[in-house]
Amino acid sequence: xxxxxxxxxxxxxxxxxxxxxxxxxxxxxxxxxxxxxxxxxxxxxxxxxxxxxxxxxxxxxxxxxxxxxxxxxxxxxxxxxxxxxxxxxxxxxxxxxxxxxxxxxxxxxxxxxxxxxxxxxxxxxxxxxxxxxxxxxxxxxxxxxxxxxxxxxxxxxxxxxxxxxxxxxxxxxxxxxxxxxxxxxxxxxxxxxxxxxxxxxxxxxxxxxxxxxxxxxxxxxxxxxxxxxxxxxxxxxxxxxxxxxxxxxxxxxxxxxxxxxxxxxxxxxxxxxxxxxxxxxxxxxxxxxxxxxxxxxxxxxxxxxxxxxxxxxxxxxxxxxxxxxxxxxxxxxxxxxxxxxxxxxxxxxxxxx
Amino acid sequence: xxxxxxxxxxxxxxxxxxxxxxxxxxxxxxxxxxxxxxxxxxxxxxxxxxxxxxxxxxxxxxxxxxxxxxxxxxxxxxxxxxxxxxxxxxxxxxxxxxxxxxxxxxxxxxxxxxxxxxxxxxxxxxxxxxxxxxxxxxxxxxxxxxxxxxxxxxxxxxxxxxxxxxxxxxxxxxxxxxxxxxxxxxxxxxxxxxxxxxxxxxxxxxxxxxxxxxxxxxxxxxxxxxxxxxxxxxxxxxxxxxxxxxxxxxxxxxxxxxxxxxxxxxxxxxxxxx
Numbered sequence: 001x002x003x004x005x006x007x008x009x010x011x012x013x014x015x016x017x018x019x020x021x022x023x024x025x026x027x028x029x030x031x032x033x034x035x036x037x038x039x040x041x042x043x044x045x046x047x048x049x050x051x052x053x054x055x056x057x058x059x060x061x062x063x064x065x066x067x068x069x070x071x072x073x074x075x076x077x078x079x080x081x082x083x084x085x086x087x088x089x090x091x092x093x094x095x096x097x098x099x100x101x102x103x104x105x106x107x108x109x110x111x112x113x114x115x116x117x118x119x120x121x122x123x124x125x126x127x128x129x130x131x132x133x134x135x136x137x138x139x140x141x142x143x144x145x146x147x148x149x150x151x152x153x154x155x156x157x158x159x160x161x162x163x164x165x166x167x168x169x170x171x172x173x174x175x176x177x178x179x180x181x182x183x184x185x186x187x188x189x190x191x192x193x194x195x196x197x198x199x200x201x202x203x204x205x206x207x208x209x210x211x212x213x214x215x216x217x218x219x220x221x222x223x224x225x226x227x228x229x230x231x232x233x234x235x236x237x238x239x240x241x242x243x244x245x246x247x248x249x250x251x252x253x254x255x256x257x258x259x260x261x262x263x264x265x266x267x268x269x270x271x272x273x274x275x276x277x278x279x280x281x282x283x284x285x286x287x288x289x290x291x292x293x294x295x296x297x298x299x300x301x302x303x304x305x306x307x308x309x310x311x312x313x314x315x316x317x318x319x320x321x322x323x324x325x326x327x328x329x330x331x332x333x334x335x336x337x338x339x340x341x342x343x344x345x346x347x348x349x350x351x352x353x
Numbered sequence: 354x355x356x357x358x359x360x361x362x363x364x365x366x367x368x369x370x371x372x373x374x375x376x377x378x379x380x381x382x383x384x385x386x387x388x389x390x391x392x393x394x395x396x397x398x399x400x401x402x403x404x405x406x407x408x409x410x411x412x413x414x415x416x417x418x419x420x421x422x423x424x425x426x427x428x429x430x431x432x433x434x435x436x437x438x439x440x441x442x443x444x445x446x447x448x449x450x451x452x453x454x455x456x457x458x459x460x461x462x463x464x465x466x467x468x469x470x471x472x473x474x475x476x477x478x479x480x481x482x483x484x485x486x487x488x489x490x491x492x493x494x495x496x497x498x499x500x501x502x503x504x505x506x507x508x509x510x511x512x513x514x515x516x517x518x519x520x521x522x523x524x525x526x527x528x529x530x531x532x533x534x535x536x537x538x539x540x541x542x543x544x545x546x547x548x549x550x551x552x553x554x555x556x557x558x559x560x561x562x563x564x565x566x567x568x569x570x571x572x573x574x575x576x577x578x579x580x581x582x583x584x585x586x587x588x589x590x591x592x593x594x595x596x597x598x599x600x601x602x603x604x605x606x607x608x609x610x611x612x613x614x615x616x617x618x619x620x621x622x623x624x625x626x627x
Binding site: 048052077099176185213220 | 455465477481492528536561562564579
């Protein structure tokens with residue numbers, strides 16, 4: 001998972017550094033505001049812990065062993081901002097001092113593991129655990145799922161970064177200059193190991209340590225569980241949680257849309273109306289009502305006004321339509337959530353004034 | 354490989370990883386105190402110089418430039434007294450690892466076929482692509498090794514500070530590095546203690562519980578230690594401002610080294626992008 005120097009082009013590395021920078025800035029500012037001087041030793045020790053825990057060989061079901069990053073664990077104990085900074089520091093020391101991960105690829109490694117990993121782990125943990133009591137079994141399950149999904153989201157990011165290299169960077173002979181495998185090879189090659197061993201290692205570590213802390217040091221779980229019910233007999237389900245779970249399930253299931261062939265009735269494009277075979281299909285599903293000859297003038301004119309960047313829910317660089325569907329779902333849902341949260345933030349600010 | 358090695362449990366494997374990390378760090382610190390060429394150069398010059406050459410290796414679009422750059426880096430490593438056995442071991446490990454990753458590219462990359470292996474055509478583009486990857490990774494890793502083997506850690510921290518990395522981040526990095534050893538030792542002791550009171554082979558679930566409980570104890574210790582460190586810092590007057598002890602000053606030879614690094618990087622960029 002630690003991308004070394006040489007696998008990604010310098011321009012990709014620069015973009016990923018730029019992508020990581022705002023997260024570092026916001027995380028540091030939040031921590032400074034919340035913890036004042038205390039954040040320095042706390043993050044140093046959590047970073048040192050992350051470094052050491054990455055060396056643990058965890059026994060996995062089936063008799064093998066595997067390494068974990070501890071990203072979900074760090075997120076559950078110190079929150080996403082703390083985890084982003086602590087893991088970034090651990091990754092820097094690994095890159096500079098131990099040659100694990102490149103220096104030019106440091107931004108990429110941080111974005112994949114520290115930032116995406118922490119945010120995915122945080123979202124999963126909070127959505128699944130909801131307001132469950134600190135000692136609830138649900139928190140152990142939430143930690144396992146958070147660890148499993150966080151490491152797989154990180155691996156998917158790394159795979160996409162590898163996979164776009166041969167499309168973008170080739171010499172005059174057509175030689176890929178960096179990571180040589182396109183997306184349809186890079187994504188499965190990377191994900192097979194992470195969906196099985198690495199994901200299992202992360203789930204085992206997160207769930208095992210959370211279960212241990214529940215028995216011995218439950219206070220460490222309190223900071224990231226606001227609103228956790230103290231009385232285990234009260235219902236712990238957050239009203240929004242089923243909706244979040246349903247949204248996640250729908251995103252994963254979007255490739256099912258591929259099972260339905262052809263265009264939806266009435267959603268025909270100018271290209272469909274110009275293609276005789278498509279025209280015949282449209283007439284067949286419209287009760288044999290005749291179509292206007294050629295493409296209507298207004299449709300032809302308006303269809304070129306705006307070209308969507310993710311046309312047909314499949315970004316042009318992706319070879320797999322199913323993956324394109326799932327990524328488009330995540331991208332679209334992310335944009336909608338971002339807009340809603342931004343509007344909510346503005347409204348709350350206006351109300352506070 | 355002996356049967357004992359094959360049946361090593363997770364405790365032994367983890368102990369080996371922990372000891373290996375400790376050993377690597379202490380050997381780097383010993384090397385940084387040697388009297389080689391780069392050991393006398395200012396850490397900022399080395400950090401920026403090595404970074405410029407890593408980027409030059411990354412942008413190069415020509416295998417001959419990359420190979421020459423790698424040769425120059427190898428000479429730089431040798432005159433800086435990075436031991437040959439350390440270099441050859443690093444090169445061999447990287448070669449095996451990167452070549453294993455790049456090998457299928459010989460067959461999967463579309464292009465002009467130059468040979469066939471077991472009936473599958475090898476393409477020129479695939480071969481060149483694999484060579485690019487190996488060459489780049491070897492060059493960048495050797496530069497990283499040269500930087501770390503010739504620069505004591507406190508000087509790297511001071512260099513980061515003078516290159517405008519925020520003071521709090523530099524302080525966190527410095528403290529992390531020191532406490533990694535404390536926690537490595539702690540983890541090592543816990544695993545040795547556990548091993549010395551275990552007999553026979555434990556069940557999978559028990560072993561998992563044991564490993565995660567050790568990680569849990571270590572996390573608890575780390576956070577308790579962070580509270581104690583904060584109190585100790587406050588007791589010594591820490592009020593949030595960060596100062597570093599190491600003051601770096603540029604001397605004549607540092608400027609010369611800086612000029613040489615710049616010239617080398619410019620030539621490498623120019624030749625790599627020609």
